[in-house]
Amino acid sequence: METVLISPAKAFFLFIPTIVFSVLIPIIGASLFTYIIAKRLAPLVKSKSDPRFDNLYERFINLLKIGIGQYRQPRYMMAGVLHIIIFAGFMILSIRSMSLVIIGISENFVFPGLYGIVGTTYNLLKDVIATGVLAACIAAIIRRGVFKPERYSVPKKYGKDHTAEAVFVLLLISTLMLSEMSFEASLLAANAQKGIQSHEIIIPGTGVWFLKNYLSDCPIKCLQSIHLVAYYIHDIVFFFFLCFLPMGKHFHVITSLPNVFFGRTKKGTIKPVSYDVDEDKIDQLESFGVKKFEDFTWKQILDFYSCADCGRCSDNCPANAVGRPLSPRFISIKGREYAFSHYPLQGKFLKSEPLIGTVYSEDEIWSCTTCGACEEECPIMIEYINKIVDLRRGMVDDGLVPQSLQKPLKALENRGNPYGKVEKKRADWAKEKNFVKEYKVKLLDQGDTADVLYFVDSITSYDDKIQSIGRSTAKVLTACGIDFGVLGPAEADSGNEVRRFGEEMLFQDLRNRNTEAILEAKVKKIVTADPHALNALKNDYKGLPPVEHISEVVAKAISDGKLKLKDVEDENKVYTYHDPCYLGRHNTIYDAPRNAIDAIPKLKRVEMSLKCKDRSFCCGGGGLMLFYEPHEETRMGVLRVKMANKAGANVIVTACPFCMVNIEDAIKTSGLEGKMEVIDFAELIERHIIK
Amino acid sequence: MEILVCVKRVPDTAENEIKINSDGTDIERDDLVYSVNEWDNYAVEEAIQIRDRVGGAVTVATIGDKDSEEILRREMAMGADKGILISDDAFEGSDGKGISKILAAEVKKGKYDLILTGAQADDGAGQIGGMLAAILDLPYASIVNKIETVDSKKIKVGREVEGGNQEMNEIEMPCVLSIQTGINEPRYVGIRGIRKVASIEIPVHKAKDLGVDAASVGAAGAKVKRVDYFVPPAGKGADIIEGSAEEKADKLIELLKAKGGIK
Numbered sequence: 001m002e003t004v005l006i007s008p009a010k011a012f013f014l015f016i017p018t019i020v021f022s023v024l025i026p027i028i029g030a031s032l033f034t035y036i037i038a039k040r041l042a043p044l045v046k047s048k049s050d051p052r053f054d055n056l057y058e059r060f061i062n063l064l065k066i067g068i069g070q071y072r073q074p075r076y077m078m079a080g081v082l083h084i085i086i087f088a089g090f091m092i093l094s095i096r097s098m099s100l101v102i103i104g105i106s107e108n109f110v111f112p113g114l115y116g117i118v119g120t121t122y123n124l125l126k127d128v129i130a131t132g133v134l135a136a137c138i139a140a141i142i143r144r145g146v147f148k149p150e151r152y153s154v155p156k157k158y159g160k161d162h163t164a165e166a167v168f169v170l171l172l173i174s175t176l177m178l179s180e181m182s183f184e185a186s187l188l189a190a191n192a193q194k195g196i197q198s199h200e201i202i203i204p205g206t207g208v209w210f211l212k213n214y215l216s217d218c219p220i221k222c223l224q225s226i227h228l229v230a231y232y233i234h235d236i237v238f239f240f241f242l243c244f245l246p247m248g249k250h251f252h253v254i255t256s257l258p259n260v261f262f263g264r265t266k267k268g269t270i271k272p273v274s275y276d277v278d279e280d281k282i283d284q285l286e287s288f289g290v291k292k293f294e295d296f297t298w299k300q301i302l303d304f305y306s307c308a309d310c311g312r313c314s315d316n317c318p319a320n321a322v323g324r325p326l327s328p329r330f331i332s333i334k335g336r337e338y339a340f341s342h343y344p345l346q347g348k349f350l351k352s353e354p355l356i357g358t359v360y361s362e363d364e365i366w367s368c369t370t371c372g373a374c375e376e377e378c379p380i381m382i383e384y385i386n387k388i389v390d391l392r393r394g395m396v397d398d399g400l401v402p403q404s405l406q407k408p409l410k411a412l413e414n415r416g417n418p419y420g421k422v423e424k425k426r427a428d429w430a431k432e433k434n435f436v437k438e439y440k441v442k443l444l445d446q447g448d449t450a451d452v453l454y455f456v457d458s459i460t461s462y463d464d465k466i467q468s469i470g471r472s473t474a475k476v477l478t479a480c481g482i483d484f485g486v487l488g489p490a491e492a493d494s495g496n497e498v499r500r501f502g503e504e505m506l507f508q509d510l511r512n513r514n515t516e517a518i519l520e521a522k523v524k525k526i527v528t529a530d531p532h533a534l535n536a537l538k539n540d541y542k543g544l545p546p547v548e549h550i551s552e553v554v555a556k557a558i559s560d561g562k563l564k565l566k567d568v569e570d571e572n573k574v575y576t577y578h579d580p581c582y583l584g585r586h587n588t589i590y591d592a593p594r595n596a597i598d599a600i601p602k603l604k605r606v607e608m609s610l611k612c613k614d615r616s617f618c619c620g621g622g623g624l625m626l627f628y629e630p631h632e633e634t635r636m637g638v639l640r641v642k643m644a645n646k647a648g649a650n651v652i653v654t655a656c657p658f659c660m661v662n663i664e665d666a667i668k669t670s671g672l673e674g675k676m677e678v679i680d681f682a683e684l685i686e687r688h689i690i691k
Numbered sequence: 692m693e694i695l696v697c698v699k700r701v702p703d704t705a706e707n708e709i710k711i712n713s714d715g716t717d718i719e720r721d722d723l724v725y726s727v728n729e730w731d732n733y734a735v736e737e738a739i740q741i742r743d744r745v746g747g748a749v750t751v752a753t754i755g756d757k758d759s760e761e762i763l764r765r766e767m768a769m770g771a772d773k774g775i776l777i778s779d780d781a782f783e784g785s786d787g788k789g790i791s792k793i794l795a796a797e798v799k800k801g802k803y804d805l806i807l808t809g810a811q812a813d814d815g816a817g818q819i820g821g822m823l824a825a826i827l828d829l830p831y832a833s834i835v836n837k838i839e840t841v842d843s844k845k846i847k848v849g850r851e852v853e854g855g856n857q858e859m860n861e862i863e864m865p866c867v868l869s870i871q872t873g874i875n876e877p878r879y880v881g882i883r884g885i886r887k888v889a890s891i892e893i894p895v896h897k898a899k900d901l902g903v904d905a906a907s908v909g910a911a912g913a914k915v916k917r918v919d920y921f922v923p924p925a926g927k928g929a930d931i932i933e934g935s936a937e938e939k940a941d942k943l944i945e946l947l948k949a950k951g952g953i954k
Contacts, residue, residue: 283886399769399878406879411706413882414724420706422722505882 004190005224007107008231021232022104029239035345036246042343043293043301049275050297055265062381067260072379075615076312078143082136083379086173089133090253096126096180097238104235124203127184131207134177137170144170151311158330159337162249162309169250172241175233177207182230185211190223192216247340249309249333256380259306262299263381267372268539268586271297271386273393273504282504289393289502292352293338293359296387303382304339307332313374313384318618319367323633326367328374328384334359356391362400365391367630369621370500371581376614385500392502405501408627413506416492416513417458418624427488429460429467430474441474442485444521450485452477453523453545457533458493459622459657465664466657472686473529473550479689480557484527490517496536496582497623511541518544527553529682531582531656532622538587549583550682551593551655558599565688568603575605576649578640578663579616580656590614593655593681600688608647617643619666622658637666641676655681692747692840694738695803697794697823698731698766700759701813716920727762730809732769734870736877737838738807739770745840747804748772752797754782754790763893768884769877774891779898784910791822792908796901798827803865805846810834810869820869830866836874 011018052059065071070087073080095111102109114122144152144166154161188200189212202209215223245253252259273282273289275297282288290296313328314320320327338359342350356362368388375384395401401409408418416423430441442448454477460470477484495510514537518526528534529550538547557563577597583589590613597605611617620636621628641663644652652663663678702709702718703726710719727735738749751766752775753759763774777797785793798806806824810833811817824831837849837859845863851871852858862868898905906912932939932946947953 283883288883396879396881397883399880399884401879403876406877407705409879409881410703410726414703414706414726420703420724422708424722503881505886509882 004194004196004220005187005227008104008228009107011228013228018228018232019105022101022235025104025232025235025239026101029242032243033239033246036243039343039345040246040251040305040339042349043339044298046294047301048295048297050271050299051275052262052299058265059261059263062263062265063257063261066263066379066381067257070379072377075377075379076310079149079310082140082143085129085132085136086140089129089136089173089177092122092126092129093133093176093180095122096130097176097234100180100183100231100234101238104231120201123200127181127203127206127208130177130180131205134174134181134207137174137177141167141170141174151315152309155327158327158333165248165250166309169241169244172237172244175237176241179230179234179237181207181211182226183234184208185215186218186223186227186230188212189215189218190220190227193220193223246305248336249307251305251336252308252380255302255306256308259302260381262302264375264383264386266539267588268535268582270389270499270540279508287394288397288504289395290387290390291354291356291394291398293335293342293355294352295394296335296390300383300387300390301335301339303387304332304335306380307336307382308380309333310379312377312379313382316373316377316615318369318371318373318620318636318639319630319632321617321639322636324367324630325361325364331360331364331384331387332382356395356400360391362395362402363631365395366402366405366628369581369618369625369636371618371621372585373581373615373618376585389500389502392500393504394502396502396504402628404627404629405624408624409498409501409503409506412493412495412498412510416510417462418493418627419458419462421462423489426456426461426491427486429456429462429470430486432467432471435471435474439471439474439478443488444485444523445488445490445517448485449522450483451524452482452484453518453521453526454484454486455494455518455526455528455530455533455537455547456486456491457528457530457657459661460530461491463657463661466660469529469657469660469680469682472680472682473527475686476550476554476563476682476689477527479686479691480553480563482527482553485521485523487514487517487521490520492517494530494533494536496532496540497625499536499540501624507540511536515541515544529655529657529680531580531587532658535582535586549587549589549592549655551583551596552589554596554681554685555592555599558596563685564690565600565685566690567601567688569687571602571604573604573651574649575603575651575653576608576644576647577605577612578608578619578644578652578654578659579613580654580659581616581618582622583655584616585614593653596685597653597681600684606647606649608643608649611643619654619656619659620662622656626658626661635662635666635669637662638670641666641670641672645672645676650676652676652678653681653684654678692741692745692805692843693801693803694741694747694749694805694807695798695801696731696734696738696749696751696766696771696807697809697819698735698751698753698762699728699809699812699815700725700753700755700762701728701815704813711920711922716917718920725758725762727765728809728812728815730811730870730872732766732809732877733872733874734807734809734868735766735769735771736875737870738805740875741805741838741840742770742772750775750801750803752777752794754778754785754793760893764885764888764891765880767888767891768880774893776893776895777901778895779905781898781903781905781909784913785908786913786915787816787818788822788914789908789912791819791826793898793901793903794819794823795826796903797896798823800896800901804843805864806867808867808869810871817869820867824867827867830862831868832860832862832866833869834871835868836871838868838874 008018070084073083099111185208311329317328370385411420412418442450459466492510492513495507499507525545526547534549617640618636619640660680667676702723706724712719742749749771750773751771754777767774808820832848834850835848836851839847847859847861850858932942
């Protein structure tokens with residue numbers, strides 16, 4: 001190609017052929033980058049194993065949808081769109097940047113495949129996207145530097161503000177865009193001055209177009225300088241940026257796609273204590289859970305590296321919202337800082353030290369309700385619950401359990417429920433005098449048989465106020481024409497929270513007792529009204545008959561015409577449905593309860609629009625969380641009740657006994673007593689059955 | 692420092708429905724779950740913490756039948772180095788003095804710097820620590836809520852004085868201390884911890900091993916005998932404060948002030 005300007009591959013600077021720089025810069029840059037990455041891989045090599053090559057189909061789908069498709073980004077519209085533009089720029093312009101590196105050595109280099117029409121199209125596209133990226137960077141700088149969205153702020157206890165790093169990187173990206181444009185525009189301007197018809201088409205309005213016009217009267221000598229200087233600025237910044245990425249939150253540019261690919265593919269589950277030892281042999285393990293950094297799995301460390309500091313997890317974390325000492329974002333950032341400081345780029349790796357009490361605090365780790373809002377939100381699928389559970393396993397193993405949790409745990413060990421109530425009274429909820437006149441609940445541990453097992457779980461079995469949910473569930477099941485029974489004293493706590501609070505051995509004990517009792521009952525299906533039990537039986541247990549939540553049973557019975565509902569009791573009331581975490585996020589049951597509620601004629605229902613379905617806000621947590629005494633400024637339930645009130649509702653329908661307890665309390669403490677009420681899903685349906 | 696902690700297996704009041712048996716002499720003991728007496732658990736935790744600070748060993752001992760072994764294992768899972776089960780049919784029915792005599796004989800078999808008991812038991816009378824010290828002729832501090840190690844001869848112990856004040860006393864070792872709850876935060880013991888110590892041999896000491904005269908302990912030697920056991924009739928009901936929220940709050944504050952709850 002005939003050009004007016006001398007290319008970097010042929011130019012001289014102070015009698016030195018610039019090709020020397022074109023060769024040296026990539027060699028130095030790539031070597032340094034390789035060295036840094038090797039150092040960064042060190043903790044991963046020393047970490048615990050975690051096989052992540054299963055479910056490849058789901059993994060590729062996640063990679064395409066959540067990774068490359070940036071599916072979760074627009075959940076925060078402004079930041080999401082800016083990110084999508086910059087991300088698209090990285091994907092498209094990486095080819096251009098690599099080509100440029102080689103053009104500095106061989107001036108006529110064309111990236112393989114980009115010949116003819118494909119090449120022309122690519123060039124058009126890259127001009128447009130580079131302009132877009134530049135605009136997005138400027139917008140992002142203004143956003144971070146001037147408007148400073150709250151979720152990026154760094155509370156004092158977590159160290160210094162991160163704005164400077166963010167702005168610095170945006171400036172680097174802008175420099176890359178501008179230097180690429182200048183390199184191109186100077187050449188086009190020079191060619192135009194000499195009347196050489198360029199093959200290239202440039203789209204009006206792009207950065208290159210503006211620069212070319214701006215430079216059209218510039219002397220050739222000046223254009224030649226711009227051409228070369230722009231080239232080497234691009235070259236140096238490109239390799240500087242590459243080596244700068246693994247120094248902080250921009251590591252995600254490299255790690256996030258692998259992180260998405262290796263992300264969790266199954267919801268509602270908890271990782272085993274060890275992937276290397278069979279479950280029946282874990283008793284022999286020297287230590288349980290995560291106590292030191294190297295106890296994390298490689299994937300957990302990759303999570304730390306990948307965190308982009310976007311703050312979406314903490315923005316949705318109910319524990320953070322009520323002022324508990326937990327902010328998921330800093331679980332990642334503190335983990336990364338530990339890795340960087342203990343595995344430095346220069347010098348010896350530091351000695352491992354216990355994480356609890358240094359990096360993480362006990363209260364921080366107990367503050368999590370495992371609601372899953374953080375994981376649902378993370379654009380790059382960072383996992384938090386498994387880390388929290390692993391850290392808790394470590395604390396449980398060392399005896400570091402708050403006094404408030406020790407009693408319920410011991411009661412679970414002795415009596416199979418956290419309240420320490422005697423086993424033989426487990427089915428006493430069904431003996432209430434009005435209920436017993438009309439209904440007889442079969443006891444499957446005493447020789448009765450039934451098609452369906454109603455798994456009641458501890459709170460519904462024993463809590464005076466919650467037992468009515470059990471009776472309503474039984475009435476609804478009867479109305480649906482389902483032949484069911486309960487395990488009675490043979491039932492033990494499902495152990496959903498026991499496992500999530502890190503007491504794995506106790507969980508296994510409870511699970512084994514229940515599994516045996518359930519299989520002995522020879523039922524075809526299990527139904528429960530407790531989402532925590534649903535989650536445990538469905539995701540933590542193995543080899544059981546299918547498990548359904550009562551809302552699924554009701555929704556089906558309504559659509560099959562087996563269950564008919566009458567007009568709503570009070571037409572003036574406005575209902576809203578609160579998604580329990582373990583029904584919604586962890587088991588994706590969003591529609592069944594809504595469809596069933598909407599089947600009550602004349603019932604008026606509103607959504608807590610921004611905080612419903614997979615963005616539902618935890619009520620305060622279930623199971624053992626009811627016993628935990630956190631340090632907090634307000635209660636999650638109080639915030640939730642206010643959200644419902646703001647949405648214009650005066651009745652909150654929930655489908656979980658723990659939500660019921662928390663929200664009922666919160667209505668009292670938020671001063672909305674008399675204005676707001678809460679009702680359980682099963683109770684609402686039961687009140688509207690046409691017999 | 693060599694530390695002996697005397698522990699007791701008691702029905703767990705939080706996890707049982709306590710009912711009086713038909714002849715009114717005891718509670719229904721079928722279907723009960725037992726655990727280590729709460730005060731004793733604090734004593735063991737304190738002993739472990741002292742050992743971790745200054746070295747030595749912690750031994751836990753209990754008087755009881757074979758079932759009492761489970762609480763020894765729980766305390767060993769917590770970190771106690773050794774367990775001793777003191778068990779003999781002759782010990783059954785001992786009164787406080789009998790129990791103290793047996794424990795004193797056990798103490799004499801070893802060489803302990805510190806002997807700890809709980810300040811009281813869920814089902815006890817809070818008498819063992821004092822009697823044990825008297826029988827052994829050792830200095831005694833009761834209801835201890837703070838321990839500071841000084842040197843190999845003496846330690847400092849704290850006691851809460853009515854009204855929330857704190858008193859510190861220096862006491863020479865060997866000595867007997869009865870430990871109050873709240874002195875520390877006992878660590879959690881899970882199933883895994885107990886399984887880890889499941890195979891450790893626990894020695895059983897009988898009356899003849901300790902040189903205790905069987906006739907002076909047990910039901911035969913008891914000078915204090917329980918003659919009745921009942922649930923007292925419910926007293927007058929609670930006062931319900933009436934009025935608006937503000938009035939209720941004012942009245943409550945007034946009452947709390949009047950009864951010395953707040954100053």
